[in-house]
Amino acid sequence: MSRRANPNSPSPRRGHAPEPVPSGLISTKEHRMFCEFADTVRSSRYIGLCYGPPGVGKTLSAEDYARWPEQRPFVEMPHPIVDWFHRGANRSDWHTLLYTPLVNTPPGRALTELTVMSNRHAMLRARHIEDPRRETNLHGASSYTELVIIDEAERLTTRALEQVRDFYDRSALGLILIGMPGIEKRLARYPQLYSRIGFVHHYRTLTIEELTTVLSTAFAHLGLASPDATEAIAAIARTTAGNFRLVNRLLNQAERILKLNNLDLVTAEVIDAARDALVIGTS
Known part of the structure; x- marks a missing residue:
């Protein structure tokens, strides 16, 4: 059915790109709809909301869309463990970051981690571009990051959500929040956030x-x-x-x-x- 990246697998050696990890994901109708949803949010640069019961495939679809098993070691591992500038890592389909907050993540931590991931992503992508876009906004994402997907977004506190909204406002990117059913009702209580949501996708079970x-x-x-x-x-x-x-x-x-x-x-x-x-x- 599916194969996730092993979190205990050894880190890639310096100067060597990690071997591609096949997702093994079966392309269902819901997965294809999620990809179309993500493409729309990424191109339109607004906030999208995806919700559905646990186990339907939301995280698997997000990982596959972001090519996360292959991209994650470069973005999450600090230099010098990983060579950000390896030629094999400069992939045009590495345009999306996937972030999963810890339980009760403090607002400052969510903002810091998103910014650090985006900066590493920029360093990774800028190596072989003739006109490198290295600049970033204050506490914002680099122009290389086109989409940020936040999985299990219900873990974010109200203040953390406000920090995420501020991060989004300071960055020219799309943002997707993934959560359990009911998160759409919670977000409806925050006008500054839900007024920016341009697409809601209900991820359903298999027919x-x-x-x-x-x-x-x-x-x-x-x-x-x-x-x-x-x-x-x-x-x-x-x-x-x-x-x-x-x-x-x-x-x-x-x-x-x-x-x-x-x-x-x-x-x-x-x-x-x-x-x-x-x-x-x-x-």
Whole structure:
């Protein structure tokens, strides 16, 4: 289904670009809609809001759009651990920064981290440009940063949100806030912020048609027989309700059960056994 960058993996050596990390992300309709949403916010330079239940794929889509598994070591690791100026790091599709604040991040920390990331991004991109745009506004992003995506934005306090708005006002970029359902109601209480929101995207769960496509792709990747039986597909749909992350967890358990029993076909019984090995909420 998907593969995230390993946070414990070793940092790239100085003078060497990190090897590309394949996202393994299946291009669903929701993912394509998110990319169109991000493109619009980036080109129009306004604030976008994306919300949806946990596990539907919001973070995965943001990471894929920002090419974050490949870009992150250069932007988040301090010099001299990483050579910002490596030729292989000058990528035209590295136009977006992804920031995930800590729980209860103080306003000053969010502003500082966003500014530092943007400055490193500018140093990274300016190496092989004939007319380098190194200037930055006071506490603002460099002109190389076209879009900033803030994941789990509900972690930001009211003062931190105000600092983020100020950072946005001082920078010529687009800004996307990603959060859980209800964040749109919270932001509606802050006129200076919601008046700048130009696009709201509701990230939804997979439909049964897309779930079937995702399952076919995932099982082909695992080298297993395709779950043609409608009972198996119905069992997966019933268990996951189209939640992308839960589908991934369920398939991991199903693969384990298939190996233990030397099977190569997913059935409703296998899915039920896999479900018993998980903790599944009701939301």
